C-alpha cells in the first residue's frame with residue numbers, strides 16, 4: 001500500500017481548565033490518502049474541531065495540549081516540528097477553513113490586504129500580482145463585485161460571503177491537504193454546489209480533504225470515507241456506502257435517523273434520546289453507554305476498540321465482539 | 329412583499345413589514361464620498377401572525393441577515409415600516425427599543441461574536457432575566473434549566489464562551505434567546521452548526537415552546553429540509569426581494585419560481601444522486617446594481633424576452649405568491 005498523505009496515530013488532546021481537566025480528543029487515529037476525501041462527523045462538542053486544530057498545531061495552549069500521538073504528514077511528524085516549519089506548512093501544504101470565519105479574519109483589515117499578505121507569506125510575488133490572484137479567487141468562490149469586495153471589511157459582508165473568503169484563502173495556494181471545518185454552514189445549496197465543484201476540481205489534482213460537517217447529505221456528496229466521532233473518540237469508520245447503508249455503531253444509526261428531510265408540514269424530528277455526558281465526567285467504558293439500547297455490562301467496564309466489522313469498515317462496539325468478549 | 333396580499337386577520341398580526349428597504353452606502357475614495365448603495369433589502373412586505381413560523385431562505389448575500397437586523401432596530405431602515413404588536417419600530421428611540429427587546433429576541437448567525445467574551449455562561453443566559461427583574465430563585469438554577477433545554481450540561485455555567493465548540497456556543501445563544509419567553513424569536517442560521525441529532529432536539533424544543541407559549545419565529549436558514557420541518561409558511565428571497573411566498577407544503581410540493589426550483593433541486597441527500605454543480609448558472613449579480621427587469625433573468629433557465637426589461641409583478645393564487653413572468657399570461 002502506498003503511504004497515505006497524512007497519518008494520524010493515537011492523537012489525544014487534553015484541556016486543563018479552572019473547572020477541571022478532560023480529554024477533548026482521546027486516542028484518535030485515521031489517515032487520508034492523496035486525492036482522497038474523508039468526512040468527520042459527530043455530536044456537537046465531540047472533538048472534531050479540536051482534532052483539526054491538533055493536526056495544524058493550533059490548539060490554544062494553555063489550556064490545551066496534545067498529550068500523545070503522532071501526525072505523519074509527508075513523512076514528517078508534525079508534532080516534532082518547530083513553529084517556523086509549521087508556519088510554512090500551514091497555509092501552503094495544509095490549509096484550514098475555520099468553523100467561525102470571523103474568528104479567523106482580522107476585523108481591522110480589508111479583505112484584499114489580508115489575502116495579499118497570505119499569498120506573499122508563501123509566494124515570492126509582487127503586491128500587484130498577489131492582488132490580481134486574490135481577486136480572481138474571490139470570483140471563483142462566487143462573490144459578486146469581487147474588486148469592490150477586496151476593499152471591504154469583514155463586518156460589511158454577509159455570513160456566507162465571509163465563509164467564502166475563508167474558502168478562497170484556504171484553496172488559493174493549492175495545498176495538498178485542505179481541512180474544512182463546517183465550510184458551508186452559511187451557504188445556500190446552490191452556492192454550496194459551486195464550492196464543491198471547485199473542491200472536486202482540486203481533488204483531481206490530488207488535493208486531499210478532511211471535511212468536518214454535520215450535514216450528512218454533504219458527506220455523501222463529497223467524501224470517499226467517513227469517520228464518526230462521539231464524545232472524544234472515533235466510534236466508526238468506513239467507506240461512505242458502508243457507513244450510510246450498513247451503520248454498525250448504535251450512535252451512527254441514531255445519527256442517520258435524525259437527518260431532517262424535506263417535509264410538507266411541521267413534524268417532530270427524531271433525536272437520539274438522552275444527552276451527551278459532560279467531558280468532565282465521561283464514564284468508564286464506552287462513552288455512549290447511557291444512551292445505547294443494547295448496552296451490556298462490559299460496556300460500563302471496558303473501552304471498546306475499533307475492530308473490523310467488514311472490509312475497511314470498523315466499529316468500536318461490543319455488539320460485534322461475540323459472547324466471550326462481552327462476558328469477559 | 330406584495331401589496332396584493334389581503335390578509336383578513338381577526339386580530340392584528342404580531343409583525344407587519346411594509347415595503348421595507350435597507351440600503352448601505354458604498355463609500356469610495358479619500359473623502360468617503362457615497363457612490364451608490366448596496367440594496368441589501370429592497371422592498372419587502374410580509375405579515376407574521378402569533379403562533380406562526382415564517383421560514384426565510386435564499387442565496388448567500390441576498391439580505392436575510394440585514395432584514396433580521398432591521399427588524400431588531402440594529403440597522404436603520406432606509407424606507408418602509410415595521411409594525412410590531414401595533415408599534416412602529418423605526419420610530420422608536422433607544423430606550424423604548426430596549427424595552428421591546430423583552431418581546432423580540434434573536435439568535436445571531438455568528439455565535440462567537442454575539443457572546444460577550446468577558447461574561448461566563450451563567451451571566452450570558454440570565455442577562456435578560458436580570459435586566460428585566462425576572463429572576464426568581466437563583467441565577468444558577470435558571471441557567472442550568474435553560475442550558476438543559478438545549479441539551480447542555482449544568483457544569484457549563486461557570487465556563488467562558490471561547491471554551492466551547494461552535495455548536496455549543498450556538499446553543500448558549502439559543503438558551504439566552506429563550507430565557508425571556510419572548511413573543512418573537514428571529515433565528516438566523518440558529519441551528520446550522522448543530523449535528524442532526526442535537527438539531528432535531530432543538531427544533532423539537534422550538535415547536536414545543538410555540539405550542540406552550542404561542543411564540544412566533546422568523547426562521548432564517550439555508551437548509552430547506554430544516555425549514556420545511558418548522559415553518560408554516562416560507563418566503564424565498566433573491567437579491568433583496570421576496571420572489572416566492574406560500575405555505576410550506578405549496579413551496580415544497582409545487583415550487584413555482586425557477587430559483588426556488590433550483591434551490592430544491594440542489595439539496596444534497598444522503599444516499600441520493602450527486603447534485604449538478606450548475607443548478608443556478610452564471611455569476612451572482614451585484615446588489616449595488618441589480619439586473620434590469622427580473623433580477624433573476626441573467627441566470628434563469630426559463631428566461632423570456634420580457635424578463636430582460638420588465639420587472640414582474642406579484643401573482644397570487646390561493647395564498648401562494650410568485651414574482652415571475654412565467655405566470656403572468658395565465
Ligand SMILES: Nc1ncnc2c1ncn2[C@@H]1O[C@H](COP(=O)(O)OP(=O)(O)OP(=O)(O)O)[C@@H](O)[C@H]1O
Nearest residue numbers: 024044045046047048049050491492493494495496
Ligand atoms: N479553548 C478551549 N478551552 C476549553 N475547552 C475547550 C476549548 N475548545 C474546545 N473545548 C472543549 O472541547 C470539546 C470539543 O470541542 P470541539 O470544538 O472539538 O467540538 P466539535 O466536535 O467541533 O463540536 P461542534 O460540532 O459543536 O463544532 C468540547 O467539550 C469543548 O467544550
Ligand SMILES: Nc1ncnc2c1ncn2[C@@H]1O[C@H](COP(=O)(O)OP(=O)(O)OP(=O)(O)O)[C@@H](O)[C@H]1O
Nearest residue numbers: 156157158159160352368388389390391392393394
Ligand atoms: N454593515 C454593512 N455595510 C455594508 N454592506 C453590508 C453590511 N451588512 C451587509 N452588507 C451587504 O448587504 C448584502 C446582504 O447581506 P446579508 O448579511 O443581509 O446577507 P444574507 O442573506 O444574510 O447572506 P448569508 O446567507 O451569506 O448570511 C451583502 O451584499 C452584504 O455585503
Ligand SMILES: [Mg+2]
Nearest residue numbers: 049099493494
Ligand atoms: Mg467544531
Ligand SMILES: [Mg+2]
Nearest residue numbers: 158159393437
Ligand atoms: Mg446572513
